[in-house]
Amino acid sequence: MKTGKNTIVIDSKIGDGTQIWHFCNIYGSKIGRNVKIGSYVEIQNKTNIGDDSIISSHSFICSLVDIGKNVFIGHSVMTVNDINPPSFKRTGSKSEWKETKICDNAVIGSGCVVFPVRIGINSVVGAGSVVTEDVPDNTKVAGSPAKIIGKV
Amino acid sequence: MKTGKNTIVIDSKIGDGTQIWHFCNIYGSKIGRNVKIGSYVEIQNKTNIGDDSIISSHSFICSLVDIGKNVFIGHSVMTVNDINPPSFKRTGSKSEWKETKICDNAVIGSGCVVFPVRIGINSVVGAGSVVTEDVPDNTKVAGSPAKIIGKV
Amino acid sequence: MKTGKNTIVIDSKIGDGTQIWHFCNIYGSKIGRNVKIGSYVEIQNKTNIGDDSIISSHSFICSLVDIGKNVFIGHSVMTVNDINPPSFKRTGSKSEWKETKICDNAVIGSGCVVFPVRIGINSVVGAGSVVTEDVPDNTKVAGSPAKIIGKV
Numbered sequence: 001m002k003t004g005k006n007t008i009v010i011d012s013k014i015g016d017g018t019q020i021w022h023f024c025n026i027y028g029s030k031i032g033r034n035v036k037i038g039s040y041v042e043i044q045n046k047t048n049i050g051d052d053s054i055i056s057s058h059s060f061i062c063s064l065v066d067i068g069k070n071v072f073i074g075h076s077v078m079t080v081n082d083i084n085p086p087s088f089k090r091t092g093s094k095s096e097w098k099e100t101k102i103c104d105n106a107v108i109g110s111g112c113v114v115f116p117v118r119i120g121i122n123s124v125v126g127a128g129s130v131v132t133e134d135v136p137d138n139t140k141v142a143g144s145p146a147k148i149i150g151k152v
Numbered sequence: 153m154k155t156g157k158n159t160i161v162i163d164s165k166i167g168d169g170t171q172i173w174h175f176c177n178i179y180g181s182k183i184g185r186n187v188k189i190g191s192y193v194e195i196q197n198k199t200n201i202g203d204d205s206i207i208s209s210h211s212f213i214c215s216l217v218d219i220g221k222n223v224f225i226g227h228s229v230m231t232v233n234d235i236n237p238p239s240f241k242r243t244g245s246k247s248e249w250k251e252t253k254i255c256d257n258a259v260i261g262s263g264c265v266v267f268p269v270r271i272g273i274n275s276v277v278g279a280g281s282v283v284t285e286d287v288p289d290n291t292k293v294a295g296s297p298a299k300i301i302g303k304v
Numbered sequence: 305m306k307t308g309k310n311t312i313v314i315d316s317k318i319g320d321g322t323q324i325w326h327f328c329n330i331y332g333s334k335i336g337r338n339v340k341i342g343s344y345v346e347i348q349n350k351t352n353i354g355d356d357s358i359i360s361s362h363s364f365i366c367s368l369v370d371i372g373k374n375v376f377i378g379h380s381v382m383t384v385n386d387i388n389p390p391s392f393k394r395t396g397s398k399s400e401w402k403e404t405k406i407c408d409n410a411v412i413g414s415g416c417v418v419f420p421v422r423i424g425i426n427s428v429v430g431a432g433s434v435v436t437e438d439v440p441d442n443t444k445v446a447g448s449p450a451k452i453i454g455k456v
Binding site for chain 1: 382434
Binding site: 158160175192228232238241296 | 309310325326327342343344358361362376378379380411413414415431432447448
Protein backbone atom coordinates (compact mmCIF):
# COMPACT_ATOMS: atom_id res chain seq x y z
CA MET A 1 0.00 0.00 0.00
CA LYS A 2 1.20 3.47 -0.90
CA THR A 3 -0.57 6.41 0.70
CA GLY A 4 -0.49 10.13 0.04
CA LYS A 5 -0.30 13.01 2.46
CA ASN A 6 -2.72 13.50 5.34
CA THR A 7 -4.57 10.29 4.53
CA ILE A 8 -6.35 8.35 7.29
CA VAL A 9 -6.74 4.57 6.94
CA ILE A 10 -7.96 2.59 9.94
CA ASP A 11 -9.29 -0.92 10.58
CA SER A 12 -9.02 -1.80 6.89
CA LYS A 13 -7.50 -4.61 4.87
CA ILE A 14 -5.64 -3.25 1.86
CA GLY A 15 -4.22 -5.44 -0.92
CA ASP A 16 -0.76 -5.28 -2.44
CA GLY A 17 -0.11 -2.59 -5.00
CA THR A 18 -3.02 -0.41 -3.95
CA GLN A 19 -2.46 3.35 -4.04
CA ILE A 20 -4.41 5.81 -1.92
CA TRP A 21 -3.91 9.52 -2.60
CA HIS A 22 -4.18 12.57 -0.36
CA PHE A 23 -6.74 13.60 2.26
CA CYS A 24 -8.61 10.27 2.21
CA ASN A 25 -10.69 8.92 5.08
CA ILE A 26 -11.04 5.14 5.00
CA TYR A 27 -12.27 2.96 7.86
CA GLY A 28 -13.36 -0.65 8.14
CA SER A 29 -13.10 -1.41 4.44
CA LYS A 30 -11.78 -4.46 2.60
CA ILE A 31 -9.90 -3.23 -0.45
CA GLY A 32 -8.27 -5.52 -3.00
CA ARG A 33 -5.04 -5.38 -4.95
CA ASN A 34 -3.90 -2.72 -7.39
CA VAL A 35 -6.80 -0.44 -6.53
CA LYS A 36 -6.38 3.31 -7.10
CA ILE A 37 -8.18 5.70 -4.77
CA GLY A 38 -8.13 9.44 -5.50
CA SER A 39 -7.89 12.32 -3.06
CA TYR A 40 -10.74 13.40 -0.75
CA VAL A 41 -12.35 9.94 -0.94
CA GLU A 42 -14.26 8.67 2.08
CA ILE A 43 -14.89 4.93 2.32
CA GLN A 44 -17.00 3.72 5.23
CA ASN A 45 -16.96 0.39 7.02
CA LYS A 46 -18.70 -2.75 5.73
CA THR A 47 -17.52 -2.03 2.19
CA ASN A 48 -15.63 -4.14 -0.34
CA ILE A 49 -13.63 -2.88 -3.29
CA GLY A 50 -12.39 -5.50 -5.74
CA ASP A 51 -8.98 -5.82 -7.35
CA ASP A 52 -7.94 -3.36 -10.06
CA SER A 53 -10.78 -0.92 -9.40
CA ILE A 54 -10.48 2.87 -9.48
CA ILE A 55 -12.30 5.19 -7.07
CA SER A 56 -11.78 8.77 -8.28
CA SER A 57 -11.38 11.90 -6.18
CA HIS A 58 -14.13 13.45 -4.04
CA SER A 59 -16.26 10.26 -4.01
CA PHE A 60 -18.14 8.80 -1.07
CA ILE A 61 -18.50 5.03 -0.69
CA CYS A 62 -20.94 4.31 2.12
CA SER A 63 -21.44 1.23 4.28
CA LEU A 64 -22.97 -1.79 2.51
CA VAL A 65 -21.52 -0.93 -0.88
CA ASP A 66 -19.88 -3.91 -2.55
CA ILE A 67 -17.73 -2.98 -5.55
CA GLY A 68 -16.47 -5.73 -7.84
CA LYS A 69 -13.23 -6.07 -9.77
CA ASN A 70 -11.99 -3.68 -12.43
CA VAL A 71 -14.75 -1.17 -11.66
CA PHE A 72 -14.35 2.52 -12.48
CA ILE A 73 -15.99 5.06 -10.16
CA GLY A 74 -15.66 8.68 -11.39
CA HIS A 75 -15.16 11.85 -9.38
CA SER A 76 -17.71 13.00 -6.79
CA VAL A 77 -19.86 9.89 -7.02
CA MET A 78 -22.15 9.66 -4.00
CA THR A 79 -23.45 6.26 -2.96
CA VAL A 80 -26.54 6.02 -0.74
CA ASN A 81 -27.62 3.29 1.68
CA ASP A 82 -30.47 5.01 3.51
CA ILE A 83 -33.42 5.99 1.35
CA ASN A 84 -35.31 7.49 4.27
CA PRO A 85 -32.57 9.31 6.19
CA PRO A 86 -31.58 9.59 8.90
CA SER A 87 -32.97 6.17 9.83
CA PHE A 88 -30.15 5.29 12.23
CA LYS A 89 -30.71 8.46 14.23
CA ARG A 90 -34.50 7.99 14.18
CA THR A 91 -34.60 4.30 15.05
CA GLY A 92 -31.28 3.55 16.73
CA SER A 93 -30.78 0.73 14.24
CA LYS A 94 -29.08 0.42 10.87
CA SER A 95 -31.60 -2.21 9.77
CA GLU A 96 -33.21 0.09 7.19
CA TRP A 97 -29.93 0.60 5.37
CA LYS A 98 -29.81 -1.21 2.05
CA GLU A 99 -26.99 -2.76 0.03
CA THR A 100 -25.53 -1.59 -3.25
CA LYS A 101 -23.75 -3.96 -5.62
CA ILE A 102 -21.57 -2.56 -8.37
CA CYS A 103 -20.53 -5.55 -10.47
CA ASP A 104 -17.25 -6.35 -12.21
CA ASN A 105 -16.12 -4.02 -15.00
CA ALA A 106 -18.89 -1.49 -14.38
CA VAL A 107 -18.20 2.18 -15.12
CA ILE A 108 -19.86 5.03 -13.24
CA GLY A 109 -19.21 8.53 -14.57
CA SER A 110 -18.40 11.57 -12.46
CA GLY A 111 -21.03 13.40 -10.46
CA CYS A 112 -23.48 10.48 -10.15
CA VAL A 113 -25.72 9.68 -7.20
CA VAL A 114 -26.24 5.93 -6.77
CA PHE A 115 -29.18 4.69 -4.72
CA PRO A 116 -28.99 1.19 -3.19
CA VAL A 117 -29.27 -0.80 -6.41
CA ARG A 118 -27.40 -3.43 -8.41
CA ILE A 119 -25.35 -2.08 -11.30
CA GLY A 120 -24.70 -4.98 -13.64
CA ILE A 121 -21.55 -6.51 -15.07
CA ASN A 122 -19.89 -4.32 -17.72
CA SER A 123 -22.62 -1.69 -17.39
CA VAL A 124 -21.99 2.02 -17.87
CA VAL A 125 -23.64 4.93 -16.03
CA GLY A 126 -23.22 8.30 -17.77
CA ALA A 127 -21.70 11.18 -15.84
CA GLY A 128 -24.17 13.29 -13.88
CA SER A 129 -26.78 10.54 -13.56
CA VAL A 130 -29.02 9.74 -10.61
CA VAL A 131 -29.39 5.95 -10.47
CA THR A 132 -32.60 4.98 -8.69
CA GLU A 133 -33.19 1.51 -10.16
CA ASP A 134 -31.16 -1.60 -10.90
CA VAL A 135 -29.11 -1.52 -14.09
CA PRO A 136 -29.04 -4.84 -16.00
CA ASP A 137 -25.73 -6.34 -17.13
CA ASN A 138 -24.11 -4.91 -20.28
CA THR A 139 -26.35 -1.85 -20.28
CA LYS A 140 -25.78 1.89 -20.62
CA VAL A 141 -27.91 4.29 -18.62
CA ALA A 142 -27.88 8.07 -18.23
CA GLY A 143 -29.97 10.94 -16.90
CA SER A 144 -31.80 12.05 -13.80
CA PRO A 145 -33.36 9.61 -13.07
CA ALA A 146 -31.15 7.31 -15.14
CA LYS A 147 -32.85 5.54 -18.05
CA ILE A 148 -31.52 2.85 -20.39
CA ILE A 149 -29.91 4.39 -23.49
CA GLY A 150 -28.31 1.31 -25.04
CA LYS A 151 -26.29 -1.85 -24.68
CA VAL A 152 -22.55 -2.05 -24.08
CA MET B 153 -16.88 19.90 20.89
CA LYS B 154 -14.94 16.97 19.51
CA THR B 155 -12.98 17.50 16.31
CA GLY B 156 -11.23 15.11 13.95
CA LYS B 157 -7.85 15.38 12.31
CA ASN B 158 -6.73 18.36 10.27
CA THR B 159 -9.96 20.21 10.90
CA ILE B 160 -10.02 24.03 10.94
CA VAL B 161 -12.61 25.83 13.07
CA ILE B 162 -12.28 29.58 13.55
CA ASP B 163 -14.48 32.42 14.83
CA SER B 164 -17.36 30.03 15.45
CA LYS B 165 -19.67 29.24 18.35
CA ILE B 166 -20.07 25.48 18.76
CA GLY B 167 -22.57 23.87 21.15
CA ASP B 168 -21.94 21.08 23.62
CA GLY B 169 -21.82 17.56 22.27
CA THR B 170 -21.17 18.61 18.68
CA GLN B 171 -18.82 16.40 16.66
CA ILE B 172 -16.85 17.64 13.67
CA TRP B 173 -14.94 15.07 11.62
CA HIS B 174 -11.78 15.31 9.54
CA PHE B 175 -10.58 17.91 7.02
CA CYS B 176 -13.38 20.38 7.75
CA ASN B 177 -13.15 24.14 7.18
CA ILE B 178 -15.56 26.13 9.35
CA TYR B 179 -15.44 29.88 9.95
CA GLY B 180 -17.82 32.38 11.45
CA SER B 181 -20.65 29.92 12.01
CA LYS B 182 -23.05 29.48 14.91
CA ILE B 183 -23.56 25.77 15.42
CA GLY B 184 -25.87 24.27 18.04
CA ARG B 185 -25.65 21.27 20.33
CA ASN B 186 -25.25 17.63 19.36
CA VAL B 187 -24.66 18.46 15.72
CA LYS B 188 -22.69 15.99 13.59
CA ILE B 189 -20.54 17.34 10.76
CA GLY B 190 -18.87 14.92 8.36
CA SER B 191 -15.44 15.18 6.76
CA TYR B 192 -14.57 17.66 3.99
CA VAL B 193 -17.41 19.99 5.00
CA GLU B 194 -16.96 23.72 4.50
CA ILE B 195 -19.25 26.03 6.45
CA GLN B 196 -18.94 29.75 5.75
CA ASN B 197 -19.62 32.71 8.01
CA LYS B 198 -23.09 34.12 8.65
CA THR B 199 -24.56 30.62 8.96
CA ASN B 200 -26.61 28.94 11.66
CA ILE B 201 -26.99 25.24 12.24
CA GLY B 202 -29.59 24.15 14.78
CA ASP B 203 -29.32 21.54 17.52
CA ASP B 204 -29.26 17.84 16.61
CA SER B 205 -28.70 18.44 12.90
CA ILE B 206 -26.43 16.36 10.65
CA ILE B 207 -24.29 17.81 7.86
CA SER B 208 -22.81 14.92 5.90
CA SER B 209 -19.40 14.71 4.25
CA HIS B 210 -18.30 16.78 1.24
CA SER B 211 -21.08 19.37 1.69
CA PHE B 212 -20.79 23.14 1.33
CA ILE B 213 -22.87 25.46 3.51
CA CYS B 214 -22.50 29.01 2.24
CA SER B 215 -23.03 32.37 3.94
CA LEU B 216 -26.68 33.27 4.68
CA VAL B 217 -27.83 29.68 5.07
CA ASP B 218 -29.94 29.17 8.19
CA ILE B 219 -30.45 25.52 9.09
CA GLY B 220 -33.01 24.60 11.75
CA LYS B 221 -33.03 21.86 14.36
CA ASN B 222 -32.89 18.15 13.63
CA VAL B 223 -32.18 18.75 9.94
CA PHE B 224 -30.43 16.13 7.81
CA ILE B 225 -28.13 17.31 5.01
CA GLY B 226 -26.73 14.47 2.89
CA HIS B 227 -23.32 14.15 1.29
CA SER B 228 -22.06 16.64 -1.30
CA VAL B 229 -24.98 19.02 -0.93
CA MET B 230 -24.11 22.43 -2.40
CA THR B 231 -25.97 25.47 -1.15
CA VAL B 232 -26.01 28.65 -3.24
CA ASN B 233 -26.45 32.29 -2.20
CA ASP B 234 -25.50 34.09 -5.41
CA ILE B 235 -27.75 33.39 -8.38
CA ASN B 236 -25.77 35.67 -10.66
CA PRO B 237 -22.17 34.90 -9.69
CA PRO B 238 -19.71 36.30 -8.98
CA SER B 239 -21.69 39.33 -7.80
CA PHE B 240 -19.30 40.22 -4.99
CA LYS B 241 -16.38 40.35 -7.39
CA ARG B 242 -18.40 42.30 -9.96
CA THR B 243 -19.99 44.85 -7.62
CA GLY B 244 -17.75 44.92 -4.54
CA SER B 245 -20.85 44.25 -2.44
CA LYS B 246 -22.53 41.14 -1.06
CA SER B 247 -25.95 42.81 -1.32
CA GLU B 248 -27.09 40.52 -4.15
CA TRP B 249 -26.54 37.40 -2.04
CA LYS B 250 -29.79 35.80 -0.93
CA GLU B 251 -30.76 33.79 2.14
CA THR B 252 -31.64 30.12 2.36
CA LYS B 253 -33.81 28.75 5.16
CA ILE B 254 -33.86 25.01 5.80
CA CYS B 255 -36.53 24.46 8.43
CA ASP B 256 -36.67 22.07 11.38
CA ASN B 257 -36.72 18.34 10.61
CA ALA B 258 -36.09 18.83 6.89
CA VAL B 259 -34.17 16.14 5.01
CA ILE B 260 -32.00 16.87 1.97
CA GLY B 261 -30.59 13.86 0.16
CA SER B 262 -27.04 13.52 -1.12
CA GLY B 263 -25.83 15.30 -4.23
CA CYS B 264 -28.41 18.11 -4.18
CA VAL B 265 -27.90 21.71 -5.26
CA VAL B 266 -30.01 24.12 -3.20
CA PHE B 267 -30.68 27.62 -4.54
CA PRO B 268 -31.58 30.40 -2.09
CA VAL B 269 -35.03 29.15 -1.11
CA ARG B 270 -37.05 28.12 1.92
CA ILE B 271 -37.30 24.38 2.48
CA GLY B 272 -40.26 23.79 4.76
CA ILE B 273 -40.67 22.04 8.09
CA ASN B 274 -40.44 18.23 7.82
CA SER B 275 -39.94 18.45 4.06
CA VAL B 276 -37.84 15.96 2.11
CA VAL B 277 -35.68 16.61 -0.95
CA GLY B 278 -34.72 13.48 -2.88
CA ALA B 279 -31.06 12.75 -3.51
CA GLY B 280 -29.64 14.29 -6.68
CA SER B 281 -32.20 17.10 -6.87
CA VAL B 282 -31.68 20.72 -7.94
CA VAL B 283 -33.95 22.85 -5.76
CA THR B 284 -34.76 26.14 -7.50
CA GLU B 285 -38.04 27.06 -5.76
CA ASP B 286 -39.40 27.13 -2.22
CA VAL B 287 -40.58 23.79 -0.85
CA PRO B 288 -43.75 23.99 1.28
CA ASP B 289 -43.88 22.38 4.72
CA ASN B 290 -44.44 18.61 4.90
CA THR B 291 -43.71 18.12 1.21
CA LYS B 292 -41.53 15.75 -0.80
CA VAL B 293 -39.76 17.02 -3.88
CA ALA B 294 -37.30 15.43 -6.29
CA GLY B 295 -35.69 15.93 -9.70
CA SER B 296 -33.78 18.51 -11.67
CA PRO B 297 -35.40 20.97 -11.25
CA ALA B 298 -37.12 19.57 -8.16
CA LYS B 299 -40.89 19.11 -8.42
CA ILE B 300 -43.43 18.10 -5.78
CA ILE B 301 -43.90 14.32 -5.67
CA GLY B 302 -46.01 13.97 -2.53
CA LYS B 303 -46.65 14.85 1.09
CA VAL B 304 -44.65 13.66 4.07
CA MET C 305 1.03 33.19 -4.02
CA LYS C 306 -0.73 32.73 -0.71
CA THR C 307 -1.67 29.20 0.33
CA GLY C 308 -3.85 27.84 3.10
CA LYS C 309 -3.25 24.94 5.43
CA ASN C 310 -2.40 21.43 4.27
CA THR C 311 -2.38 22.47 0.62
CA ILE C 312 -0.18 20.62 -1.88
CA VAL C 313 1.13 22.50 -4.94
CA ILE C 314 3.77 20.83 -7.10
CA ASP C 315 5.26 21.39 -10.57
CA SER C 316 2.99 24.38 -11.17
CA LYS C 317 3.44 27.96 -12.28
CA ILE C 318 1.37 30.32 -10.15
CA GLY C 319 0.91 34.03 -10.90
CA ASP C 320 1.25 36.93 -8.51
CA GLY C 321 -1.64 37.63 -6.20
CA THR C 322 -3.16 34.18 -6.53
CA GLN C 323 -4.73 32.69 -3.39
CA ILE C 324 -5.13 28.98 -2.82
CA TRP C 325 -7.13 27.86 0.21
CA HIS C 326 -6.96 24.74 2.36
CA PHE C 327 -6.61 21.05 1.50
CA CYS C 328 -5.96 21.65 -2.21
CA ASN C 329 -4.09 19.26 -4.50
CA ILE C 330 -2.56 20.99 -7.52
CA TYR C 331 0.04 19.51 -9.84
CA GLY C 332 1.44 20.49 -13.21
CA SER C 333 -0.91 23.43 -13.75
CA LYS C 334 -0.29 26.89 -15.16
CA ILE C 335 -2.34 29.33 -13.11
CA GLY C 336 -2.48 33.08 -13.80
CA ARG C 337 -2.55 36.14 -11.59
CA ASN C 338 -5.12 37.05 -8.96
CA VAL C 339 -6.84 33.68 -9.21
CA LYS C 340 -8.81 32.43 -6.20
CA ILE C 341 -8.96 28.70 -5.56
CA GLY C 342 -11.22 27.35 -2.83
CA SER C 343 -10.60 24.47 -0.44
CA TYR C 344 -10.65 20.79 -1.50
CA VAL C 345 -9.91 21.69 -5.13
CA GLU C 346 -7.88 19.27 -7.22
CA ILE C 347 -6.27 20.61 -10.39
CA GLN C 348 -4.45 18.11 -12.58
CA ASN C 349 -1.54 18.62 -14.94
CA LYS C 350 -1.87 20.02 -18.47
CA THR C 351 -4.34 22.64 -17.29
CA ASN C 352 -4.43 26.42 -17.66
CA ILE C 353 -6.35 28.85 -15.51
CA GLY C 354 -6.45 32.46 -16.69
CA ASP C 355 -5.96 35.64 -14.68
CA ASP C 356 -8.69 36.77 -12.27
CA SER C 357 -10.61 33.49 -12.39
CA ILE C 358 -12.29 31.84 -9.40
CA ILE C 359 -12.36 28.07 -8.83
CA SER C 360 -14.69 27.38 -5.90
CA SER C 361 -14.36 24.69 -3.25
CA HIS C 362 -14.71 20.95 -3.88
CA SER C 363 -14.17 21.27 -7.66
CA PHE C 364 -12.12 19.01 -9.89
CA ILE C 365 -10.25 20.42 -12.88
CA CYS C 366 -8.89 17.56 -14.97
CA SER C 367 -6.05 17.39 -17.46
CA LEU C 368 -6.69 19.16 -20.79
CA VAL C 369 -9.02 21.77 -19.32
CA ASP C 370 -8.16 25.30 -20.46
CA ILE C 371 -9.90 28.00 -18.45
CA GLY C 372 -9.80 31.59 -19.70
CA LYS C 373 -9.62 34.88 -17.84
CA ASN C 374 -12.18 36.12 -15.36
CA VAL C 375 -14.01 32.79 -15.35
CA PHE C 376 -16.17 31.72 -12.41
CA ILE C 377 -16.33 28.01 -11.54
CA GLY C 378 -18.77 27.21 -8.72
CA HIS C 379 -18.49 24.61 -5.98
CA SER C 380 -18.22 20.88 -6.75
CA VAL C 381 -17.93 21.34 -10.51
CA MET C 382 -16.58 18.16 -12.10
CA THR C 383 -14.81 18.43 -15.44
CA VAL C 384 -14.40 15.33 -17.61
CA ASN C 385 -11.80 14.48 -20.25
CA ASP C 386 -12.51 10.80 -20.83
CA ILE C 387 -15.95 10.02 -22.21
CA ASN C 388 -15.27 6.28 -22.28
CA PRO C 389 -13.41 5.71 -19.00
CA PRO C 390 -11.01 4.41 -18.00
CA SER C 391 -9.36 4.69 -21.43
CA PHE C 392 -5.86 5.20 -20.07
CA LYS C 393 -6.05 2.01 -18.04
CA ARG C 394 -7.60 0.10 -20.96
CA THR C 395 -5.27 1.29 -23.71
CA GLY C 396 -2.13 2.48 -21.93
CA SER C 397 -2.51 5.79 -23.76
CA LYS C 398 -4.14 9.12 -22.97
CA SER C 399 -4.92 9.68 -26.65
CA GLU C 400 -8.67 9.28 -26.16
CA TRP C 401 -8.79 12.12 -23.64
CA LYS C 402 -10.43 15.24 -25.02
CA GLU C 403 -9.96 18.94 -24.34
CA THR C 404 -12.34 21.32 -22.62
CA LYS C 405 -12.22 25.07 -23.26
CA ILE C 406 -13.97 27.41 -20.86
CA CYS C 407 -13.72 30.85 -22.43
CA ASP C 408 -13.17 34.28 -20.86
CA ASN C 409 -15.86 35.59 -18.50
CA ALA C 410 -17.82 32.32 -18.50
CA VAL C 411 -19.76 31.38 -15.38
CA ILE C 412 -20.42 27.78 -14.32
CA GLY C 413 -22.74 27.29 -11.37
CA SER C 414 -22.18 24.86 -8.50
CA GLY C 415 -22.70 21.15 -8.86
CA CYS C 416 -22.23 20.99 -12.64
CA VAL C 417 -20.65 18.18 -14.63
CA VAL C 418 -18.82 19.46 -17.71
CA PHE C 419 -18.02 17.04 -20.54
CA PRO C 420 -15.15 17.89 -22.93
CA VAL C 421 -16.79 20.82 -24.71
CA ARG C 422 -16.26 24.51 -25.46
CA ILE C 423 -18.15 26.89 -23.19
CA GLY C 424 -18.30 30.22 -24.98
CA ILE C 425 -17.23 33.72 -24.02
CA ASN C 426 -19.51 35.32 -21.39
CA SER C 427 -21.72 32.22 -21.31
CA VAL C 428 -23.51 31.05 -18.18
CA VAL C 429 -24.22 27.47 -17.07
CA GLY C 430 -26.90 27.16 -14.39
CA ALA C 431 -26.07 25.36 -11.15
CA GLY C 432 -26.68 21.61 -11.21
CA SER C 433 -26.36 21.27 -14.98
CA VAL C 434 -24.77 18.45 -16.97
CA VAL C 435 -23.08 20.03 -20.00
CA THR C 436 -22.74 17.51 -22.81
CA GLU C 437 -22.52 19.85 -25.83
CA ASP C 438 -20.71 23.05 -26.77
CA VAL C 439 -22.24 26.25 -25.44
CA PRO C 440 -22.13 29.19 -27.91
CA ASP C 441 -20.78 32.57 -26.82
CA ASN C 442 -23.10 34.83 -24.79
CA THR C 443 -25.54 32.02 -24.07
CA LYS C 444 -27.27 30.73 -20.95
CA VAL C 445 -27.83 27.00 -20.54
CA ALA C 446 -29.26 24.89 -17.73
CA GLY C 447 -30.54 21.39 -16.99
CA SER C 448 -29.51 17.77 -17.29
CA PRO C 449 -28.54 17.62 -20.10
CA ALA C 450 -28.06 21.37 -20.38
CA LYS C 451 -30.22 23.16 -22.95
CA ILE C 452 -30.16 26.78 -24.13
CA ILE C 453 -32.48 28.94 -22.04
CA GLY C 454 -31.52 32.40 -23.27
CA LYS C 455 -28.85 34.92 -24.19
CA VAL C 456 -26.61 36.77 -21.78
